[in-house]
Amino acid sequence: MSTREHVPTLKASGLGRQVGGRNARRDVLCDAGFSVPVGSVTALVGPNGAGKSSLMRVLAGTVDSSHQAHVELDGIDLLGLKRRDRARRVALVEQELRAEFSLTVRQVVEMGRIPHESPWAVAAPEVGIVEEAMATAGVTAFADRLLGSLSGGEQQRVQMARALAQEPDLLLLDEPTNHLDVKAQQDALGLLRQVAAQGTTVVAALHDLNLAAGYCDHVVVLADGRVRAVGPVAEVLTAELVRETYGVAADVIAHPRTGRPLVIF
Numbered sequence: 001m002s003t004r005e006h007v008p009t010l011k012a013s014g015l016g017r018q019v020g021g022r023n024a025r026r027d028v029l030c031d032a033g034f035s036v037p038v039g040s041v042t043a044l045v046g047p048n049g050a051g052k053s054s055l056m057r058v059l060a061g062t063v064d065s066s067h068q069a070h071v072e073l074d075g076i077d078l079l080g081l082k083r084r085d086r087a088r089r090v091a092l093v094e095q096e097l098r099a100e101f102s103l104t105v106r107q108v109v110e111m112g113r114i115p116h117e118s119p120w121a122v123a124a125p126e127v128g129i130v131e132e133a134m135a136t137a138g139v140t141a142f143a144d145r146l147l148g149s150l151s152g153g154e155q156q157r158v159q160m161a162r163a164l165a166q167e168p169d170l171l172l173l174d175e176p177t178n179h180l181d182v183k184a185q186q187d188a189l190g191l192l193r194q195v196a197a198q199g200t201t202v203v204a205a206l207h208d209l210n211l212a213a214g215y216c217d218h219v220v221v222l223a224d225g226r227v228r229a230v231g232p233v234a235e236v237l238t239a240e241l242v243r244e245t246y247g248v249a250a251d252v253i254a255h256p257r258t259g260r261p262l263v264i265f
């Protein structure tokens with residue numbers, strides 16, 4: 001009998017994506033794969049154009065991938081689920097905001113509940129869950145304002161609130177710190193840690209290697225559409241990896257306060 005403990009895992013394999021016309025098709029993602037524990041926070045890093053957004057969308061099942069694509073969360077085949085069933089389990093916070101500028105913040109956050117609503121019953125979105133998601137993401141103060149009237153950073157937090165209202169098992173975020181000031185960046189990453197502590201698996205595409213090093217458990221390094229490295233941040237984020245992946249010189253030392261890796265350029 002095996003004594004090995006079952007470790008719930010997010011496993012992705014065979015993820016590919018081609019773009020371009022019939023005569024100019026090219027792979028922007030090639031057979032990408034990685035495996036990380038459920039309930040962890042993983043940073044997806046890599047240079048501009050590496051394929052991070054493509055990988056996020058393939059993981060979320062919002063774009064077509066290769067026939068071999070497989071994404072499994074604790075044994076559940078996510079890409080094999082019907083769209084609505086997948087939307088109950090997977091939330092994707094994308095870089096670009098969708099055209100929801102004429103809705104109020106509360107209405108946008110309520111949209112996170114749509115996958116959970118019964119198609120036969122016209123029910124008001126669960127108020128408690130929506131209010132809690134808004135409070136957690138720090139957007140309650142502007143709940144009745146139109147999304148379009150908010151700053152970029154405030155809008156970003158609203159997208160986060162909507163994703164939280166969705167109560168996903170897998171939360172995917174494409175550059176969630178893009179519009180945020182230093183404190184808001186730290187708050188956002190702290191919030192992701194909190195969400196993961198409650199069992200949600202979090203994968204966030206990040207450009208700031210020190211946010212990845214400071215807040216994430218694992219890192220997936222993507223370059224030219226391929227996964228170059230994956231593992232715990234302290235093992236993967238080395239000076240050599242930074243040089244080879246980004247072509248810049250860096251030192252990686254232990255952070256004097258936290259002991260986590262600190263990348264100095």
Ligand SMILES: Nc1ncnc2c1ncn2[C@@H]1O[C@H](COP(=O)(O)OP(=O)(O)OP(=O)(O)O)[C@@H](O)[C@H]1O
Pocket residue numbers: 019020028046047048049050051052053054055
């Ligand atoms: N629909 C598309 N048509 C053509 N090319 C595309 C399309 N989507 C993505 N690409 C190309 O695929 C490559 C990967 O893009 P992707 O947005 O996934 O990279 P990224 O790592 O997220 O980049 P960034 O850090 O700049 O946001 C890029 O070269 C991009 O130009």
